[in-house]
Amino acid sequence: MYAMHIALGGCLKAPPVSYGLTEDTGGHIAYVLGAAMAQVDLDPSNHVDIVTRAFDAPELGAVHAQAEEAVADRCRILRLRTERSDYLSKSALEAELPALRRAFCDMLAAMPRRPDVLHAHFADAADLARHAGTRFGIPVVYTPHSLGIDKGACGHRDDALEARIAAEAQTLRASDAIIVSSRDEAERQVESYGIRCGGRVHCIAPGSMLTETDAAGTSGAEARIAPFLRDLRKPMILAIARPVHKKNLVALVQAYASNPALRDRANLVICAGLRDGIESGNAEQREVITGLLAAMDRHDLYGHMALPRRHSPSDVVQLYRLAAQGGGVFVNPALHEPFGLTLIEAARFGLPVVATDRGGPADIVERIGHGVTVDPQDHAAIGAAIERLIGDRAAWSKAARAGKERAGLYDWTRYAARSVALYARLCGKSAPRPRLVPRSILASDIDATLTGSASGAARFSAWARERSCGYVVATGRSIGEAQRVLAEWDLPRPDTFITSVGTEIWSEDPKGRLTLDMSYAEKLDAAWPRAELLRAIADLSEDFAITPQAPLEQREWKLSYFGSAASALLLDRTLEMLRFDVRVIASHGRFIDVMPRAAGKANAVAHVAARLGLDLSHCIAAGDSGNDRDMLMACGHAIVPANALPELDDLPSGPRLLRTAERHADGVLEGLARIGRMPRPMPRFAHGDSGTLAVPS
Known part of the structure; x- marks a missing residue:
């Protein structure tokens, strides 16, 4: 695989990188370098190039004028040269895009071997990738990193931002695949553009290039902050971010200053980019630094707060270590954070976090469990959350342990495997799936049906790999989450995805891109008064003891709530009395989903079967919970694995509905063998994976 990353902004060079050297030298550069190096390490035959812009600015480093720079074996940086040779901020790059586009296409035209895939970072790089992809027939992958719509929500929207948003929308429409880092990016940020691209969005979490073994000790960090602080022994409240308004650093100072107990108990250390003085950097950087210094002076935080002018990569490592050793906390108070790489870095060092609840950090903190999220505009809440973590040693220790134990969930090797597999599908290099005209279809749930046993x-x-029937997954998860879970469990991609409890159907187009089945969507739309339902259920929610699930769980044709099976039954009857023709599904003892009458897993499976000239009698359903009930009852055969929830106990067993002795995927295979969809009977064996299933060789 030969992949080419494109990232135009900031000071991109081989490690070590001086992050914060300019306002655009931030986390996306760590992402590009980490991805590229992991991808070449994945396979000795992989080659990865990184394309960026050349410029002449000795104060930023002579290396940025070099046409080529080695990063690692089989990985290099290539720099595009245009007539404009000075450093350009991201906001100034737009005028240079036509020249960069020409330079990029000329470079590709002269190559003896062109890349198999182009992976663009930000919409400006995607502009180059789209034109080159069209000219040379190369698939394009896009990673937004930070989207303009969310930036606009944090402040004033001007013409430049509107142009950026339009460019991002065009890129989302045109890209063959979109890789994002968090569910918030996939299902809120990207979907806010109103483009039906969910099937092309892949949530692949990145890793961190920092490790506990880097930059041993803490002496460098201590020397960096000691001139500012009276008592280095106090716990450290640490923040590391570029000096831009959306990082909300001044609010952190105010939160600290307005909490007397916190001021007395801990020191505040903020690393806000790199500067030579108050007047260095662009206007926004100067405003932020001036605001930090003014807040420090206004609240008389001398001796309590450190704001070093410069820091090195080794200083950052040692600051994480020093803060963790002293019982401190890392804080990310951004008004909006697309992902939140520093939270993963903090986790690796066992440093608990207090993070913004806007954007990717909510995903990271929920998954790792190493801290709490807060409203970034509530200064009192920020201060109180920090004070609680520092003051409660049991809570601090639990968060610190979780960070160390689970930071590995964000791993560059895992990222490389999934991203390269995606590249391979896009350029036709992946292993072919069975090509068949099925006479039957297996429609299986994912969670606890196919997952649960590696x-x-x-x-x-x-x-x-050797099946003779069609294979469909039917899950309560969204399309992005379904793809993520299948990949994490190394489960095969199905012929078709039925997602969001049977309210969405996704199938591959001729280019291998998942697209929404619009004929099914239109059928659901025809009788779906979503806004009226929302109001009606809101009026009933208190009396019926139901509460809405998180916004990410709400889909176009699915409203999701927490509540008991009894509450679901009461809601169903009441909505029917109110003349809403909808389906109410209870599952797992606490989930309630409301959807159009024409939706549900059984109806979706029937729709998929009909496209193949089949009906439900030709289908085999496998599932373990209440949201599988309709397809288990409707399909010609049904498989209920041994781990199924009690809410399915009332389903009658018999020749059509099989209850298996095995659990999870082994239960599905046992059922398939009993139905005759395996080449020979599967031997029974005790739980614990002793023995071998008889599968096609």
Whole structure:
């Protein structure tokens, strides 16, 4: 695989990188370098180039004028040269895009071998990738990193921002695939553009290039902050961010200053980019630094707050370590944070976090469990959250342990494997799936049906490679989450995705891109008074003891709530009395989903079957919970694995509905064997993965 990343802004060079050297030298550069180096390490045959812009600015480093720079074996940086040779901020790059586009296409035209895939970072780089992709027939992958709509929500929207938003929308429409880092990016940020691209959005979490073994000790960090602080022994409140308004650093100073107990107990250390003085940097940087210094002076924080002018990569490592050793906390108070790489870095060092609840940090903190999220505009809440973590040693220790234990969930090797597999699908280099005209279809739930046993999932994958029937997943998860979970469990991609409890159907187009089945969507739309339903359920929610699930769980044709099975039954009857023709589904003892009458897993499976000239009698359903009930009852055969929830106990067993002795994917395989969809009977064996399933060889 030969992949080419494109990232035009900031000071991109081989490590070490001086992050914060300019306002655009931030986390996206760590992402590009981490991705590229992990991708070449994945396979000795992989080659990765990184394309950026050349400029002459000795004060930023002579290396940025070099046409080529080695990063690692089989990985290099290539720099595009145009007539404009000075450093340009991201906002100034737009005028240079036509020249960069020509330079990029000329470079590709002269190459003896062109890349298999172009991976663009930000919409300006995607402009180059789109033109080159069209000219040379190369698929384009896009990673937004930060989207203009969210930036606009944090402040004034001007003509430049509107142009950026339009460019991002065009890129989302045109890209063959979109890689994002968090569910918030996938299902809120990207979807806010109103473009039906969910099937092309892949949530692949990046890793961190910092490790506990980097820059041993803490002496460098202590020397950096000691001149500012009276008592280095106090716990440290640490923030590391570029000096831009959306990072909300002045609010952190105000939160600290307005909490007397916190001021007395801890020191505040803010690393806000790199500067030579108050007047260095662009206008926004100067405003932020001036605001920090003014707040420090106004609240008389001398001796309590450190704001070093410069810091090195080794200083950052040692600051994380020093803060963790002293029982401190890392804080990200951004008004909006697309992802939040520093939160993963803090986790690696066992440093608990207090983070903004706007954007990717909510995903990271929920997944790792190493801190709390807060409203970034509530200064009192920020201060109180920090004070609680520092003051409660049990809570601090629990968060610190979680960080160290689970930071590995964000891993560059795992990122490389998934991203390269995606590249391979896009350029036709992945292993072919069975091409068949199925006479039957397996429609299986994912969670706890196919997942739950790694070895069982591997055996199911072996069956899927040689299967003679169609394979569909039918899940309550969104399309992005369904793809993520299948990839994390190394489960095979299905022929079709039925997602969001049977309210969305996604199938591959001729280019291998997942697209929404609009004929099914139009059928649901025809009788779906979503706004009226929302109001009606809101009026009933208190009496019926139901509460809305998180915004990310709400879909175009699905409203999701927390509540008991009894509450679901009461809601169903009441909505029917109110003349709403909808389906109410209870599952897992606490979830309630409301959707059009024409939706649900059974109806979606029937729709998929009809496209193949089949009906539900030709289908095999497999599931473990209440939201699988309709397809288990409707399909010609049904498989209920041994781990199924009690809410399915009332379904009658028999020749059509099989209850298996095995759990999870092994239960599905047992059912398939009993139905005759395996080449020979599967031997029974005790739970614990002893023995071998009889699967096609």
